[in-house]
Structures are given as C-alpha cells and as structure tokens.
Amino acid sequence: MLTKNEIYEAVITDYTAEGQGIAHIEGCAVFIPNAIAGERVRVRIEKAQKTWAAGKITEILEKSPHRVNRECPVAKLCGGCDFWHMDYEEETRLKAERVKTCLNRMAGEQLEEMPILAAPTCFGYRNKAQYPVAQKKGRAYAGFFRAGTHQVVENDRCYILPEQTDAVKTAVMDYVNQYRVTAYDEVAHKGLLRHIYVRRGAVSGEILVCLVINGEKIPRPEELIQRLKKIPGFATLVLSVNTKKGNAVLGDRFLTLHGKGYIEDTLCGLTFRLSPRSFYQVNHHQAQRLYQAAIDLAGITKEDLVLDLYCGVGTITLAMASAAGRVIGVEVIPQAVEDARDNARRNGIENAEFLCADAGAAALELEKQGIRPDVVVVDPPRKGLSADAIEAMHRMNPRRIVYVSCDPATLARDAALLKQHGYRLQTAMAADLFPRCAHVESICCLVRE
Numbered sequence: 001m002l003t004k005n006e007i008y009e010a011v012i013t014d015y016t017a018e019g020q021g022i023a024h025i026e027g028c029a030v031f032i033p034n035a036i037a038g039e040r041v042r043v044r045i046e047k048a049q050k051t052w053a054a055g056k057i058t059e060i061l062e063k064s065p066h067r068v069n070r071e072c073p074v075a076k077l078c079g080g081c082d083f084w085h086m087d088y089e090e091e092t093r094l095k096a097e098r099v100k101t102c103l104n105r106m107a108g109e110q111l112e113e114m115p116i117l118a119a120p121t122c123f124g125y126r127n128k129a130q131y132p133v134a135q136k137k138g139r140a141y142a143g144f145f146r147a148g149t150h151q152v153v154e155n156d157r158c159y160i161l162p163e164q165t166d167a168v169k170t171a172v173m174d175y176v177n178q179y180r181v182t183a184y185d186e187v188a189h190k191g192l193l194r195h196i197y198v199r200r201g202a203v204s205g206e207i208l209v210c211l212v213i214n215g216e217k218i219p220r221p222e223e224l225i226q227r228l229k230k231i232p233g234f235a236t237l238v239l240s241v242n243t244k245k246g247n248a249v250l251g252d253r254f255l256t257l258h259g260k261g262y263i264e265d266t267l268c269g270l271t272f273r274l275s276p277r278s279f280y281q282v283n284h285h286q287a288q289r290l291y292q293a294a295i296d297l298a299g300i301t302k303e304d305l306v307l308d309l310y311c312g313v314g315t316i317t318l319a320m321a322s323a324a325g326r327v328i329g330v331e332v333i334p335q336a337v338e339d340a341r342d343n344a345r346r347n348g349i350e351n352a353e354f355l356c357a358d359a360g361a362a363a364l365e366l367e368k369q370g371i372r373p374d375v376v377v378v379d380p381p382r383k384g385l386s387a388d389a390i391e392a393m394h395r396m397n398p399r400r401i402v403y404v405s406c407d408p409a410t411l412a413r414d415a416a417l418l419k420q421h422g423y424r425l426q427t428a429m430a431a432d433l434f435p436r437c438a439h440v441e442s443i444c445c446l447v448r449e
C-alpha cells in the first residue's frame, strides 16, 4: 500500500473514463488529474487503498508535447471540463482509444483502429447549460460545481458555451441580487433559486430560460423578463418547480412566465420543438454528423420498418423517416413524446408514430403484436440497454441494429450480448460531441449473421 502524503515518481500510462491519468506505482493503480499519457511526474498521494490510490502532480519531470496552457482560467477548479491542459489531438486520440479498448476487452473484438469524428471547434459548442446557484455573505452567484463536490465555482465566461448563454446567467444573477432572491441551500433545504437552465438553438438562436426553484413563484418576474429581453434570441421564460431534496435538477412541474414554454431549432434539415424536459444533443454540429452516420449505417430502404428506441424528441426517428416505409419511436418522458409527435406534424412526416413507454417493455409488447422491424436504432442513456430491450431485439430479429451510445463500457457489454444472439459488429466509430470534457459518444452497426 502506498503512503498518504508521500511523494512518488511515476509515468502516466493511460486514462480513466473520467479523464484522469493512470500510473502504476508498486503494483497499485494511481489516479492523477491533469496528467497526460507519457509524462513522468512526481505525485503526492492523497488517498491510499490496497489496490488503488489518488494523487496530485507536484512536479512534471518529463512534459508531454501535448501539454498546453489552459485557455480557461478556472479549468483547474471547475468540474465542468477535464482536458484544457492537453491539445485536441491527444484528447481525440484518448477518446478513440477508450471506445476501442472497451469493445476489444468486453465485446471480444480485435479492432486495431478506431475512427473518430473530431469536432471542428472546442469553443461555444454547447447549446445547454445548467448553472447551480449558491450564496456567500448575502451575495448570490452561479457557475459550475467543483469536481466531486457541490461547491459552486464562479466564472464569468465558460468557453464551451455561446456568449448569449453566459449573458443570460449574468442577467438572472443581476436580478437575483437586486431583488434579494435567495439561493437554495441543499443542506438546510431552504432558499429559492436552485439552478439556471439555459438552452439555445444553434441554428434558430432562440433561447429558453428555465429557473429551477424550491417554491412556486419568483418575485417581480416582469423585472427579470425586461432584463432577458435585452439578450438577442431570448424567447421564453419558464419556472421548474423542484421542492424535493436530492440531485435531480429539474422538477416535474413547469410554469411558463413568458413566451411559448419551448424553443425551436433545425437539425438534419428538420424543425424541432424542444421543451425544457426533452433531451436534445448539446453539440449541434457534431450531432448532425453522428445522426448522418446512423442513417448511413442503417442502410434503410423504402420498404423498411424502423424502430427507434430511446428516441427523445424524435431527432433520429424523423431524420430516417423519409428513407423508410414506416418508423416507430419509443421514449419514456411524456413531454419529449409530445414534442416528437408535434415534430412529425410540423415537418409533414406521416409515416412516423411515437409511443410513450419504457423502451424494453414497449419493444417486448411490439414483438408480441407481431411487429418485426428491419432495422432497430437504439440510443440509450449511460446505463445502456435493459435486459428486456435486448430480449425483444433478439426475438424481433432485425437485419441491422444501429447503436448510438454515450458510454462505451455499456455499449461493449450490450454488443457482447447481441453477439451471443447472432449479430456481428460490422462498424464502430467514436464521435466527439463534448470537446474538453471526458464523455465520449460512439456509434456501432451490428448485422445479423
């Protein structure tokens, strides 16, 4: 076991899924933030267990050529991003490597290369922000949580967000401090404002502002609306009532104070209505490329029935509709399903239908009814597919399965199960939808043997 507070020399050999460097010292895996593979460092051990330890770099003895000066001044404190200390080349290399390693180790593949759709820019790409709000000495402020804590790190300008999004935060906080709106304190479960949620359509420029509050109303809403109206694109202000303890950001009830309560945006040539509760990929440019890859891999013909599980507002479902005979989307969040149905209507798409249900349960039910899709598209949350979803796909026996994933570990686990059911991994690709952050998206096509 390594000794706490002791300094050791180590070489960084790899990265964790969270983007920390990994070194091996005396047979112990040591996790080290802000490190780059290949670097030789001195590290102070801060936490020591039998098989693993956590430490911090005290000195870099051999610097990686990929190390750069951080462009974000709060990068070291803020838990929002992970990779401002390295160049983008190393970031995309490690992301592709992660997807490849997961598929090789857990799905028995022997992939040597992993292509990655790299992003054209690391700046201003994120169309959604959720700023937690805190208070110190009577002054409220907003920012992002420090890694592993609920301490808010204040920041005037977050470079992965568009300027308008930060301008909304500034305007809301001016109003909050002028009218003495209290920040929510999660320990005491007191105070009003919990989060400022902002979503901006990358093409439409429309901005939705949603204040998450521990209550039913805010003081002087018209004062806030006046301030927000000065920001180009401001379209709607919504309150989300969240009076529960816990980490869930949004509450279940939404009250529209200004505008329509949703915004619109254009994606893959279609118009989408987006409610606050609905999922929408945060990187518009990269999402379009990812969905195009999904469409290409699906190899759909006009006779095909396509089932899109975990469909959100129907982005992929509707983007595939024109190539297919019929498409069915399944999504569990009612507001997202309402958005999806509305999105089909507003784009004049008549061969799409949407079910509001758990994806696995709905798929089993559709299978019982005799539905046999030619292609199944899945895009589940990080935990991956449920056993029901896998079982239903096995019974439906589609020609192809296109799997869009936000966690390569669960993707690889599910791919291994689908392989047992007679599918072969034909194509795999990583996609960077979150530059400067450790999350990596990937897409696979599995074909029936």
Ligand code: SAH
Pocket: 278, 279, 280, 281, 309, 310, 311, 312, 313, 314, 315, 316, 330, 331, 332, 333, 336, 357, 358, 359, 360, 379, 380, 381
């Ligand atoms: N394909 C869409 C959404 C992907 S995100 C897009 O690219 O925009 C994953 C979606 O799965 C979210 O909309 C989430 O609400 C939904 N979801 C989560 N658990 C689910 C479940 N058990 N059954 C159906 N949908 C679920």
